[in-house]
Amino acid sequence: MSFVAEKLRMVEAxxxxxxxxxxxxxxxxxxxxVTKTVPVEFVVEAVGAGxxxxxxxxxxxxxxxxxxxxxxxxxxxxIGPLQKNKARLAVGEFSLIHSLESIxxxxxxxxxxxxxxxxxxxxxxxxxxxxETKHGIRPEDAAGFMKEAAGLENLGIMGIxxxxxxxxxxxxxxxxxxxxxxxxxxxxxxxxxxxxLSMGMTQDFEVAAxxxxxxxxxGTAIFGARN
Numbered sequence: 001m002s003f004v005a006e007k008l009r010m011v012e013a014x015x016x017x018x019x020x021x022x023x024x025x026x027x028x029x030x031x032x033x034v035t036k037t038v039p040v041e042f043v044v045e046a047v048g049a050g051x052x053x054x055x056x057x058x059x060x061x062x063x064x065x066x067x068x069x070x071x072x073x074x075x076x077x078x079i080g081p082l083q084k085n086k087a088r089l090a091v092g093e094f095s096l097i098h099s100l101e102s103i104x105x106x107x108x109x110x111x112x113x114x115x116x117x118x119x120x121x122x123x124x125x126x127x128x129x130x131x132e133t134k135h136g137i138r139p140e141d142a143a144g145f146m147k148e149a150a151g152l153e154n155l156g157i158m159g160i161x162x163x164x165x166x167x168x169x170x171x172x173x174x175x176x177x178x179x180x181x182x183x184x185x186x187x188x189x190x191x192x193x194x195x196x197l198s199m200g201m202t203q204d205f206e207v208a209a210x211x212x213x214x215x216x217x218x219g220t221a222i223f224g225a226r227n
Contacts, residue, residue: 034057055078056077059078077098102137128180158195
């Protein structure tokens, strides 16, 4: 078994165990293998070992890997920030865009999706700790954003995403994940379609699985430290 295959299976086992600890169906938590800066040959290994969703931070890097793996049948997610001028390249190529952070970007994605005759799925990025250096909108503005975006027929907002403050202890992420789960439930009660909760990375993905994540974004624990 290759290094990548072994690490992938270890991560999947840890997600399953965390879900079971929380009384959740492990199948309700899906792994996004983050392939930022990872050579194509290692990405191919991960797919061969069972990775079904691949996450990329940059549109151009993702497109080059997509070209090399058109027959793989994997699902691609954009998990990094998306600039408005790159929306035309991203729309239709990614099954899900995790980083919707402004109404202007929402309108541009909708415009580009309309041109292509599709509905582009996306997640609203929440700046859960109100950090000045982070992208996303404030939790208290989420419902207003969803109402404003509701009229965009070619944009489908499927849920919410966050990146909590970096911490040395995974437990420090738990309050933020709890707050995200609460926010997701609140938005669902208001009638918005909330089927996805994207949170958790290499340092805290088990806590995220315990606190309701449906999509977990892991790179380093599968592919090793990046250059």
